[in-house]
Amino acid sequence: MHWSTILLALAGSSHALIRFQCSQLVRQRLDPLVNPGMVPSPHVHQIVGGDSFNTTMDPKTKDIPGESSCTTCQFSEDFSNYWTAILYFKARNGTYKRVPQLSNVLFDGAAGGGMTVYYMQDPLYDIPQQSSVKAFQPGFRMFIGDLNARTKQEAARFRQLTYTCMDDQNSREQETVAFPTRPCPYGIMTSLRFPTCWDGVNLDSPDHMAHMSYPETGTFESAGPCPSTHPVRTSQVMFEVIYDTSSFVDPADWPEDGSQPFVWSFGDGTGYANHADYVFGWKDDSLQKILDTKCYVNCPGAKTQSIEEMNKCAESFQASGKMVEINEDIDGWLEKLPGGHVANYS
Template sequence: MIAGDPTKRSFSGSIEQKQITHMCIGKNDDDRESYPLPDHECQNGLRTQVFFPSCWTGKDVDTPDHKSHVAYPSLGYDGDCPETHPVRLISIFYEIMWDTVYDDLHPDKNDFPKEWWVPEGATQPFVLSNGDPTGYGFHGDFINGWDVDKLQAAADHCLAPSGVIQDCPLLELRTDYEKTECLQVPRVADETVGWVDRLPGCNPITSGPADAPMIPPSACGATTEIISKDSQQVKFPFISPVEGWTILGCAPDDINARVMSSERYANGAMTPKVCAAYCQEHGFGYAGVEYGSECFCDHAFDQSLLTARKCDVHCDGDSTVNCGGNARLAVYQRGVAPLAPAQASDTSTSQASPNPASTEPTHGPLMVSTRGQDVTQLSVLRPGWEKVGCYIDTVKSRLLSIGPYTDGDMTPQLCISHCEEESYLYAGTEWAKECWCADDLPDDAQKANDMECDTPCAGNARLTCGGSLRAMIYWDADLDSDNDDEDCVDALDGDGDGTSHDGPTNQEQCEDVEKNRSISMQPPSMRSLRNYLRAEQGNSSLGISV
């Protein structure tokens, strides 16, 4: 059945028209029900209300006009049924909330009022998709999708005065998650998002007061094709395709239990193509995008987790495509056809490297925070420095032993600069404004998920500086590679004074160097000299810094 008439552009006062109302939510005197769309801003929201007919002939479950078999009672929403429609039905009432909320205390956070403008000859800015700028043509359709027997049982036995559906034990209620993910996917290819040249179908804007004509789609060349429910477009309505990758679906995600945990990447200009390329470059077979700005990679993925649908947030790098959703991960698998389902990785440990024989740290881009609206990716920390990852720290046994150096303007770059000036090999940020340095990362250092180092930096909230007993570690790869002979020098420098000595040594470590020069004549490296000066500072009053 249908409530309302989409052709109406003026108010006649009929009982049928009175069942369609609009209302600004608020305390002002003007915030009362009206038949046209309100002519003033609804700063607390706009609600449209639709009462359906609740009297029935008792014969036909439908009629060609979808109206004649039902009628309104004498008061519209209540009262007596007419003799022609003597059977009383349960009342159906729709409420549609339009987000026009405006926060006076935070005007900079309100997008809607910026769009409030009144076109010439109009009283408000809205136009319904049927071409109605008045609100009189709003209407509602009802098509029964219930199991008829269960609905009848509920109507017969669920008579609690509260009217609360939870008081009807015969009904199995859906969870909030299930309700959110229950979507009717558009199956008509037409422009419905952003600025459009015309309204969907053949619906020219008509202000009345005469009724608007009903124009068939063929009159203006609008599409009449219904997209197959088995098509990729309907199965994955919001997930943008990537060449060379297969769309697996949309999965709910949790910041405390990531469904993809091996690698996270953000560059401020994310798209599915950018994410897929990054994951492929780093040897991963699965890629996922989320929150419009985040990319996740993994070596395996549990496809039983693909229970969501709302991967509908536009990408930072291209607003015409989507990058997952809010706590929703759009998942891709490398290749043109899905492989056999794989088990998800253990989110409590990091994934093995694609090259198990490698003992080098797994490096990646600088960790960025997505707590702020603008996400900044810094591809270069400082020349030669790379990210090692997030590690667990303890108060009793610090991961990096030198520090902390604290600064209210702390960022990863500032910390790295500080440690580099002191010629340390490792730098780590923690607790938003702490910086720690060291020459070595302990062999028993425990790797954490990079998502645990998500505390915004004191100096730039768009970047992250470790977390609570979590240190984001960076490594001076150039200094380490430039001093390949340092282990040899340190091995011969048994007493830490920066000078090589005769006697028992780890000569095997120095064979390659000794072929070209005499170890006994090797000048001390910067790190060995620094160790010597530290030792002297600890044993005497010598005060020298390098």
């Protein structure tokens, strides 16, 4: 089924399914969730969302909506920050080149490609959005993935971090948990799905994961109940990020043994260490109101902005001097990945 057909089929959902694009706010070696205050942090991320993003983002003192003046996301009351590692291509001669990003279908023009964000009450393709879920609260944050995972077994506890090798913009099938092993003419899409059961008490935890859980029956798609330790159902947050691999399909540039040439910015060449970060920042109760509304994307009362306005937020943030400058090349052909990393497979 083509993606445009799926979108039309979902338009009749009985509760809100939120799908929106965010332009890229900045690309830098910063990670205020895992490495707060560290400048630079160990590896490069792409960050989208509110322009109050900074190196520390202390949850005890930070009012994200109040401190942000704009957001690079389509919902103009969403000042959350969402971020992921970025992808590099390792050429046959051993040098690395950043893989550019593409905006998702129907969101052409988003600066830097950015990412598409979803909030879902129920499985996306199986049934209409029917469940009532609780929105995240101010100060909430979470992380998904394991930077040290290098095998399928090690990645298995994160049940829904996947890749799609795209032949065209509508490719959405045959997801894998490791990097695709064949050339992808259009791109590689990563889909990062967060757990959906909250303990109802803690806005964070030392590993940024323990306060969240998967349903008792496994994945979000199982539609199973939450465990007693994490009884509060939340919407599933999912990121889709598309990397433009169309310039990296020549076999002459790939390793001589034909193995796949892509590597995360922190050196993982297997793909099993895919991960993502989320810091909640919706204004007031705007997210809960949307989740309680019978709508799809165009939700009554929800404030949105154009892609041009999203991009202006990114431009003003980068010109403002708010973010510390890290003087390093992250885009040219590099002998090592920023931070001194090299591709590793174990």
